[in-house]
Amino acid sequence: MLNTFVVYVENKPGVLTRVASLFRRRAFNIDSLTVGRTEKPEVSRMTITVDADRDQAKRIEANLYKLVNVLLVENITNEPAIVRDLAMIKVAATHEARSHVLELASVFRARVVDVAPESLTIEITGAEDKIDGLLDVLRPYGVLEMVRTGIVAMRRGKASSMAATLGNDDQDIAEEGVSQSV
Amino acid sequence: MAEKSAGKTMTGAGILWECIEREGVTHVFGYPGGAILPAYDALKHSKIHHVLVRHEQGATHMADGYARASGKVGVAVATSGPGATNMVTGIATAMLDSSPIVCITGQVGSKLIGSDAFQETDITGVTLPVTKHNYLVTHASEVARTIREAFYVARSGRPGPVLVDITKDAQQTSCEFDWDAAKPQLPGYRPDLSPEQKEYEQALDLIHNAKRPVILAGHGIIISGAMNEVREFAEKAGIPVALTLLGIGAFPAAHPLNLGMMGMHGEAWVNHTIQEADLLLAFGMRFDDRVTGTLKTYAPNAKKIHIEIDPAEINKNVKVDVPLVGDLREVLHELLPHVESIDRSEWLDSIDKLKGDSAVRDIQNLPDSGHLYAAHVINDLWRETREGETVVVTDVGQHQMWEAQYYKHEKPRSLITSGGLGTMGFALPAAIGAKVARPEAEVWVVVGDGGFQMTLCELATIVQEKLKVNIAIINNGFLGMVRQWQEFFYERNYAATPLLNPDFAKLGEAYGIRSMTVSERSQVVPAVRNAREHDGPVLINFRVEQEDTVYPMVAAGAALHEMIRRPSKIVETATDE
Numbered sequence: 001m002l003n004t005f006v007v008y009v010e011n012k013p014g015v016l017t018r019v020a021s022l023f024r025r026r027a028f029n030i031d032s033l034t035v036g037r038t039e040k041p042e043v044s045r046m047t048i049t050v051d052a053d054r055d056q057a058k059r060i061e062a063n064l065y066k067l068v069n070v071l072l073v074e075n076i077t078n079e080p081a082i083v084r085d086l087a088m089i090k091v092a093a094t095h096e097a098r099s100h101v102l103e104l105a106s107v108f109r110a111r112v113v114d115v116a117p118e119s120l121t122i123e124i125t126g127a128e129d130k131i132d133g134l135l136d137v138l139r140p141y142g143v144l145e146m147v148r149t150g151i152v153a154m155r156r157g158k159a160s161s162m163a164a165t166l167g168n169d170d171q172d173i174a175e176e177g178v179s180q181s182v
Numbered sequence: 183m184a185e186k187s188a189g190k191t192m193t194g195a196g197i198l199w200e201c202i203e204r205e206g207v208t209h210v211f212g213y214p215g216g217a218i219l220p221a222y223d224a225l226k227h228s229k230i231h232h233v234l235v236r237h238e239q240g241a242t243h244m245a246d247g248y249a250r251a252s253g254k255v256g257v258a259v260a261t262s263g264p265g266a267t268n269m270v271t272g273i274a275t276a277m278l279d280s281s282p283i284v285c286i287t288g289q290v291g292s293k294l295i296g297s298d299a300f301q302e303t304d305i306t307g308v309t310l311p312v313t314k315h316n317y318l319v320t321h322a323s324e325v326a327r328t329i330r331e332a333f334y335v336a337r338s339g340r341p342g343p344v345l346v347d348i349t350k351d352a353q354q355t356s357c358e359f360d361w362d363a364a365k366p367q368l369p370g371y372r373p374d375l376s377p378e379q380k381e382y383e384q385a386l387d388l389i390h391n392a393k394r395p396v397i398l399a400g401h402g403i404i405i406s407g408a409m410n411e412v413r414e415f416a417e418k419a420g421i422p423v424a425l426t427l428l429g430i431g432a433f434p435a436a437h438p439l440n441l442g443m444m445g446m447h448g449e450a451w452v453n454h455t456i457q458e459a460d461l462l463l464a465f466g467m468r469f470d471d472r473v474t475g476t477l478k479t480y481a482p483n484a485k486k487i488h489i490e491i492d493p494a495e496i497n498k499n500v501k502v503d504v505p506l507v508g509d510l511r512e513v514l515h516e517l518l519p520h521v522e523s524i525d526r527s528e529w530l531d532s533i534d535k536l537k538g539d540s541a542v543r544d545i546q547n548l549p550d551s552g553h554l555y556a557a558h559v560i561n562d563l564w565r566e567t568r569e570g571e572t573v574v575v576t577d578v579g580q581h582q583m584w585e586a587q588y589y590k591h592e593k594p595r596s597l598i599t600s601g602g603l604g605t606m607g608f609a610l611p612a613a614i615g616a617k618v619a620r621p622e623a624e625v626w627v628v629v630g631d632g633g634f635q636m637t638l639c640e641l642a643t644i645v646q647e648k649l650k651v652n653i654a655i656i657n658n659g660f661l662g663m664v665r666q667w668q669e670f671f672y673e674r675n676y677a678a679t680p681l682l683n684p685d686f687a688k689l690g691e692a693y694g695i696r697s698m699t700v701s702e703r704s705q706v707v708p709a710v711r712n713a714r715e716h717d718g719p720v721l722i723n724f725r726v727e728q729e730d731t732v733y734p735m736v737a738a739g740a741a742l743h744e745m746i747r748r749p750s751k752i753v754e755t756a757t758d759e
Contacts, residue, residue, distance in 0.1 A: 010370060014318075018310065025311045055497050062494035068315040068335060071370040 002031060003057045004083065004153050007046040007064055008038070008072040008162050015069045019046065022067060028052060028060055032150035043071065043162065047152045072162055080156040086125045086149045088113070089135065092142030093120040101141055108134040119144055189360035194322030195224035195353040198286065201329035203230060204361060207257050209618050210286075211235055211244040215261025216301060218288030220353035233618060233647055236639035238265050240611035242272020242343075243637070245283040247615030249276075250598045251573055251623070253407070255336050256283045256615060262290055263301030266347070267308060271605060273343045274312040278602025279428060280405060282341035284332045292320040292349040305347050314342030320349050322357040326364035334366045339373025340492040341405060375493065376508040377516075384504045385487050386520050392461035392485070394529045395421045398444065398473075401428035401601070402466015402491065404594045408511035409433070412465060415514055420526040422533060424452045426467050427586055428601040435590035441533065445473035446736045447583040450745050451536040453736065457743040458536075459484045466490065466510045469499040470602065475742035489513050554703050556581055556656045556726045560588040562706040563626065563654065566714070572596060572624045573616050577609035577633035580662035583732045585628050607636030610653070614640060617649045624652070624714070631657040631683050641693040644719050652713045653695075653721040655686055658728045666731050670746065690721035701725040 009015045016035055023030050031049040038045045052060060057075055064073045093101045098120065105112060105122045108130065114121035122138075124131055128151060135143065155161075192200065198221055202210070211233045214222045225232055235241040238260040245256030260266055266287040276283045290299040306316045315335050317328045325348065332344040389395065403412050409432055416423050416439050423433045424444040433440050442449040444456060453475075456462065462484045467473070474480045477499060486502040488495070489510050496505040506513050560581075563574075574589055576582045576599040591597050598616055600608040609629040617625040634655050644651050665679040690697030696716050700709045700723070713720035733748035 014306070017307070021310050055501070058496075059494060059498060062492075062496070065370075065372070066492070066494055068368060068371045 001051070001053065001077075003050050003052050003060070003075055003077045004081070004151070005046075005048045005050065005060070005064070006074045006076055006153060006155075007048060007070060009044050009046060009067075010069040010071060011037070011042050011044045012069055015044070015067075018067050018069060019048075019064070022063055023048075023050070023060075026060075026063060028056065034150045034152050036152070038162070040162075047150070049151060074155070074161055076153060076155055081153050082156060083127055083151050083153045084125055085128045085131055085151045086123070087131045087135075088121055088123050088147050089138060089143060090114075090119055090121045090145040091138050092118060092144055094118065097141050101138065104134070104137050110134060189358035189363070191356050192359040193220070193224060193354060193356050194319075194325045194348065195220040196227060197322065197325045197357075197359045198329060198348065198353065199224055199228035199230060200359065201326050201361070201364075202257060203228060205329070205333045206254065209233060209248070210257040210259055211241040211248070211615065212259030212286075213238050213241060213261070213265060215265045215288065217262035217290055217350050218259065218265070218286075218353075219261075220350060221259070221286070221288065221348070224353075232259075233614070233643065235611070235643050237637065238268035239272050239607065240614075240637055240640045240643065242269045242283065242285060243275065243605075243608050243611035244615035244618070245285070246272060246276045246279075246281045246608075247575060247598055247612030248619040249281045249283055249341075249615075250279075250612070251595055251616035252619035253405075253595070254282075254619070255333055256281075256619075257286065258283060259286045261288045261301065262305070263303045265301075266303055266305040269345075270309060270312065271607075273309055273345065275600050275603045275605040275608060276343040277312045277314065279600065280341050280401060281343070282336040283343045284329075284336050285343060285345040287345065287347045288353070289318065289347045289349045291351045293351070295320075295349070305345065309345050312343070313345050314340075316345040316347070318347045318349075319352050322352050322355045325352060326359060326361065327366065330364055331366040331368060335368070335371065373491075374509070375491070377506040377513060381504055381506055382516055382520075385506055385517065388461055388485050388487055388504060389419060389463070390522055390524065393526075394459045395419070395461035395463060395526070396441075396455055396459045397421050397423040398426065398456070398462055398464045398467050399423050399429040399432045400426045400465060400467025401432075402489075402510050403429060403432035406466060406491070406510040408466070408514055409594050411511055411514035411518065413437070415518060415521060418518070418523055419521050420524055420530070421463065422455065422530060424448070424456060426470070426473055426601075427599065429467060430586060430597045431591040431594045434592045436592060443586050445470075445742075446475075446738075447587070447732050447734065448473075449587075450734050450747065451533060451538070453734075453742045453745065454536045455533050456481055456484075457741075462486045464488045464490070464502070468492075468495045471499070471738075474499065475736045475744070476739055479741040479743075481742075553727045554701055554706070554725065555730055556584045556658070556724070557588050558703050559654065559656060559706055559724045559726065560584050560628065562703075563628070563710055564589040566707060566710045567624060567626065568592075570624050571620075571622065572626060573598060573613075573620065574626045574628055575599070575609045575613035575616055576627075577629040578604045578606045578663075579630045579633060580658075580666065580730070580732050581628055581630045581656035583663075584656075606630075606633035609633060610637050611640045611643075613651050613653075614643055614647070614649060617651050618647070625650070627651060627653040629653065629655055630662060631655055631659065631681055631686070632661045634686070635683075638689070641690070641695060641721075645694050649719060650717060651719050653690075653719070655721065655723050656726055657683065657686065657723055658726050658730065659683060660728060662730070663732070665729070666735075669729070669731065670735070670737065686721065686723040690723075695719045695721050697721040697723065699723040699725060
């Protein structure tokens with residue numbers, strides 16, 4: 001099954017290589033990996049999805065912790081979480097197809113970010129299956145180009161593990177009770 | 183924060199040696215070259231003794247042998263490029279056997295990095311999967327903290343190799359040195375885990391309900407320094423102890439509860455005991471494939487308790503019922519007061535019965551055919567050296583297994599060998615490291631004719647450093663263990679295993695080492711005595727039976743109880759099952 005890990009790492013050169021190398025060496029198959037900044041400049045945050053059973057997932061967590069630069073690992077697979085992927089899709093849109101494509105984009109609450117005589121570029125953010133759904137309906141028109149960021153994930157609710165574990169003065173910013181699915 | 187101690191201005195190279203000295207290091211093993219020259223130049227201001235090796239692989243094995251003999255961190259030094267890449271085998275060896283070493287490599291100037299400059303290699307990239315951690319240092323101001331972190335990471339938790347790559351300009355430029363301000367900053371590093379209370383309770387429950395328990399004693403006992411605790415535990419609970427190769431010495435060979443070595447070349451009764459057990463207590467071992475045989479049939483009726491410092495080892499190979507993640511010594515301290523004495527004489531008696539016919543298959547008891555067998559050599563060596571403080575350093579192959587079977591180790595750190603990686607060429611340099619770490623110990627290299635020739639250049643290091651190291655070459659003119667596999671599994675097609683060797687005694691003489699050749703059993707003891715009496719290094723070339731075989735043997739992928747046994751005229755069956 002697909003496991004989603006949130007991994008906090010020290011923001012230092014080479015850390016991404018260490019994490020990627022670990023997955024390669026232990027023959028764990030990364031489905032997606034994203035990395036970016038956090039509210040603390042010295043900490044980067046990765047969202048990694050991996051196909052693994054329960055025991056494997058535990059070993060992945062333990063192996064990640066063996067990397068000296070890894071600060072915190074959370075397996076949020078079975079926790080309430082917001083999971084988002086972003087895609088930009090360039091679709092062939094001739095004069096007669098254009099209105100259909102725009103309509104489909106609006107059904108999926110996607111935005112048109114570039115318009116050219118023969119194409120439209122649509123930006124969509126959402127869970128992976130939502131993006132897959134849009135992609136399916138756009139394909140007949142001709143997808144010229146597509147890019148996806150891979151997923152980023154965050155637990156719902158107030159709890160901030162990084163704050164609890166690593167200390168964070170801004171802990172109170174998160175509000176409880178606003179965790180409705182969007 | 184403590185008051186800031188007054189700093190003084192030093193070069194990165196000066197800081198390097200100052201920090202290494204402050205970490206308690208007295209000897210380093212290395213080989214100079216362009217990118218590390220500033221560090222070598224600064225060595226003149228240091229009290230550290232530098233051992234000049236003949237190949238950088240040797241430096242890493244020496245640092246490793248030093249670490250294993252003493253429990254302290256060993257240090258190896260090399261230049262950039264080929265100097266650094268020559269270290270890779272030694273680093274991987276230390277990694278798989280959890281040996282704490284710090285490798286210092288020079289790197290081209292920071293402005294040249296990435297330009298394919300002369301002798302530039304991305305050594306942190308190359309060693310990433312075979313180090314516990316590694317660093318690239320590009321500023322003199324980073325040297326102190328990095329060295330402190332490197333030593334701390336190398337020796338804490340599950341120990342391992344750490345490489346520090348320092349650019350030439352970082353060695354040359356100066357900055358303020360302040361030891362106290364350069365404390366390790368490792369917010370993500372947690373080497374000090376301990377089990378939860380309920381896990382202790384579950385473990386005790388399994389221990390008290392077990393009828394046929396066995397302790398599997400591994401290298402972790404020696405690293406943790408838990409020999410007394412393991413002994414007390416085994417005696418109090420009445421549980422027999424089986425050893426891994428690297429666990430040899432963790433529990434006295436002469437102890438009545440010691441069963442001997444388990445695994446591929448373990449004693450038959452040890453493997454049978456494990457297969458019949460209802461509880462395995464794994465103490466600082468990792469269920470390597472060489473000790474389990476096929477996992478499908480491994481200890482099928484046994485519950486498993488795994489005491490292990492590295493959480494990534496839990497459930498890796500063998501699914502365990504109760505993991506106790508923590509330092510073995512501390513965990514046993516917690517358990518010991520609650521362990522009940524239980525009479526397990528029935529179980530111990532049944533193990534004695536398992537020993538059965540094993541003794542008559544033993545080569546020591548077979549009729550003397552006039553040939554010299556490796557087992558004779560090792561057994562005689564043991565008898566001659568057992569009284570003193572002896573460290574035997576073995577290489578990899580048949581002689582390594584015979585040493586494990588026929589040399590009875592009573593003390594920890596008295597056998598040093600490459601287990602996990604199985605690195606041929608390890609023994610000679612590792613023995614140099616062991617002798618440097620423990621000059622009062624009698625150090626014997628037991629090495630095959632194949633492995634000896636991989637690192638024999640270090641004979642010169644022995645002579646140059648005036649080290650009293652005794653070398654026993656178990657010379658059978660073959661890559662013996664590979665030949666054995668060919669005999670069993672490749673229809674005796676001895677492809678690329680016969681060796682045409684030089685006259686090792688003459689070779690030793692050429693280095694200025696007293697050397698002799700022995701080809702009869704009656705000459706073994708006189709040769710060993712001669713070597714012990716001589717105050718310089720000695721090399722003995724033991725010409726042993728060419729096509730001898732290590733028994734018993736669990737074939738790769740076979741079940742642990744399916745052993746190929748030594749054919750015997752007295753016992754007709756060739757295999758047990």
